[in-house]
Amino acid sequence: MNKKVTLKDIAIMQSGIYMKTDSQGEVRYLQVKDVNSENKLDYTQIATVINTGINDKHWLKNGDLLFAAKGGSNYCIQYEGTERSTIASSSFIIIRPVISNILPEFLCCFLNTSSILGMLKNAAVGTGIQVIPQSVMGEIQLDIPSIEVQRLVVEMDRLRKEGECIRSEIDILKQSLQDQLLMDSLK
Known part of the structure; x- marks a missing residue:
């Protein structure tokens, strides 16, 4: 402990x-x-x-x-x-x-x-x-905690942030696709 x-x-x-x-x-x-x-x-x-x-x-x-x-x-x-x-x-x-x-x-x-x-x-x-x-x-x-546990925590945090960035990029792409489909349907 x-x-x-x-x-x-x-x-x-x-x-x-x-x-x-x-x-x-x-x-x-x-x-x-x-x-x-x-x-x-x-x-x-x-x-x-x-x-x-x-x-x-x-x-x-x-x-x-x-x-x-x-x-x-x-x-x-x-x-x-x-x-x-x-x-x-x-x-x-x-x-x-x-x-x-x-x-x-x-x-x-x-x-x-x-x-x-x-x-x-x-x-x-x-x-x-x-x-x-x-x-x-x-x-x-x-x-x-031990240095090993500290490194794991840091890596988990890095991966979490990376995942948030990817999700944000996906949301932007979804919105862009939706906007494009809407615009195409109005032509």
Whole structure:
């Protein structure tokens, strides 16, 4: 039986940083708008900022998790990029696992479960823009399964998402076929 741990026991957590964007900047600045509908980072329109002495702790590392903690849409994504080229905005809580027996992609799947997201949404504060406090996230408890089980969970999640995409494509094709049949019948 695994012992329950809290997120703050297995990861360093910190807020992203607020900076003014600048088209002349050399540092990529990830914002919520850079996440597409499949919860993947879209680098095509990413803003930049000028490095005015950005603290080392703010540079994203490959495998860091970004949790969108502000606003009505909360989710976790994994950063897969180069170090010392990208920082995250203050809309994100950066979660950096510090133990070797947890896969970042597993932790990301765990944080994206409806039960965890629902619990976090209920703990959000603020009257205008809802914000999930980092302290609340740090208290999330989980059991850490074996690496093999973590890999299986991650693969199941990938296959589920792939299935959703395929179903969506099928629905679009069905609608297109129906529209075409309707149009042909009116000729």
